[in-house]
Amino acid sequence: MAERGTVDPRELAVALRDAITRLNRRVRQARPVGDLTVAQLSALTSLELAGTLTPGELADQERVRPPTMTKIIARLAERDLVERRPHPTDGRQAIIAATAEGRAVYARFAQVRDEWLTGRLVELTEGERETLGAAAAILRRVARD
Incomplete structure (x- = not known):
């Protein structure tokens, strides 16, 4: 990075982006056996976080085109993981919401991911975990829309 005592925002941006991307990829790989695609799980996650969304809002949230989201919603609905209201x-318009089964599937995926990450965090020192706790709060602020 820059000279000691200063932090170059551009260098920090690159380092954070790289670390977050690698961590996100690794957390996504920690998943129970199942046949949900990454896109389907991501859509289900967005619905779990938002509660309900229109198909257009869900497509915007997931950064995919509406026809792609229509297919994702159809696959999730076939498995009774989401419902249209x-x-x-x-x-x-319609409103899309996760069903009880969809919320249960999301919870299983989240549990496996949390268990993987917890297993990695217990390997750290108490000071490192405290630092990551502070960093998590800061990252939430940075990520605000």
Whole structure:
């Protein structure tokens, strides 16, 4: 990085992006045996976090085109992981929500990922875990929309 005592924001951005990307990839790889695709799991996660979304909102959230999201929603609905509900104010729209089974599937995936990460964190020192706790709070602020 830059000279001692200073942090170059560009160098820090590159280092953080790399570390976050690697960690995210590794956490995504920690998953129970199942046939959900990464895109389907991501959509289910977005619904779990948001509660309900229109298909367009879900496509925007997932950064995919609406026809792609329509296919993802259809696959999830076939497995009874999501349900379509009438939009309360716009009859042309639908609201997509995770079903009880969808929430249970999401919870199983989250549990496996949390267990993997917990296993890695216990290998760290108490000071390192405290530093990561502070970093997590800062990263949440950075990630705010």
